Amino acid sequence: MKTLLYLAIAILFSACNQSHNKDSAKNSNPPSPPPKKKLVVIAIQPFVDMPKENVDYVAQCLKKMYANVIINKPIEFPKNSLNQAKTRHRADSIIKFLSAQTKPGYLTIGLTKGDISTTKNTPDWGVMGLGYCPGKSCIASSFRLHGKNKMEKLFKVAIHELGHTQGLPHCSVNDCLMHDAEGKDRLDQEKEFCKKCKSVLINAGWTFN
Ligand SMILES: [Zn+2]
Numbered sequence: 001m002k003t004l005l006y007l008a009i010a011i012l013f014s015a016c017n018q019s020h021n022k023d024s025a026k027n028s029n030p031p032s033p034p035p036k037k038k039l040v041v042i043a044i045q046p047f048v049d050m051p052k053e054n055v056d057y058v059a060q061c062l063k064k065m066y067a068n069v070i071i072n073k074p075i076e077f078p079k080n081s082l083n084q085a086k087t088r089h090r091a092d093s094i095i096k097f098l099s100a101q102t103k104p105g106y107l108t109i110g111l112t113k114g115d116i117s118t119t120k121n122t123p124d125w126g127v128m129g130l131g132y133c134p135g136k137s138c139i140a141s142s143f144r145l146h147g148k149n150k151m152e153k154l155f156k157v158a159i160h161e162l163g164h165t166q167g168l169p170h171c172s173v174n175d176c177l178m179h180d181a182e183g184k185d186r187l188d189q190e191k192e193f194c195k196k197c198k199s200v201l202i203n204a205g206w207t208f209n
């Protein structure tokens with residue numbers, strides 16, 4: 001909803017801008033350039049279990065789509081994030097924790113190779129990732145990913161969750177990266193963001209070649 005509203009505002013703004021340019025031409029005043037939107041910084045926050053080369057891989061891929069990416073020093077899981085059986089970390093607790101320590105102008109993506117869960121079909125449903133929509137934080141896990149392109153899949157999970165933080169809900173387009181995984185690894189079918197999802201991200205400063 002917010003996204004729709006934002007798009008509507010953006011369209012309105014460009015419409016106003018156009019007529020303003022015409023007026024300026026009449027008055028022979030050079031049109032002023034539109035103000036540049038400040039990009040938020042995407043901070044990659046590895047947890048201590050995550051191998052450095054996996055963190056670097058995600059950062060490297062992300063930098064091709066987004067200019068402001070930093071990598072934070074690895075941290076321990078928050079104390080309260082283990083589930084009752086102490087087998088998995090609760091993704092909900094992790095993103096709440098990450099959000100609380102995210103400064104204005106930043107958004108944080110946590111990376112772990114450990115198993116994470118949320119409450120969905122069962123109270124402790126294992127997931128590949130979770131993110132606020134919209135919000136300041138998300139988490140991606142490589143635990144449920146297999147195959148020789150495991151890291152490529154992790155990157156897809158990461159940008160899916162980042163997409164949520166940018167306000168993108170799940171998308172009905174089959175091969176769109178915002179398609180709901182519904183508990184399955186169908187990441188090989190998901191090629192890229194669809195046109196509609198892409199346009200929202202482009203508005204937020206992402207670039208796609
Ligand atoms: Zn999702």
Ligand SMILES: [Zn+2]
Nearest residue numbers: 171176194197
């Ligand atoms: Zn889409």
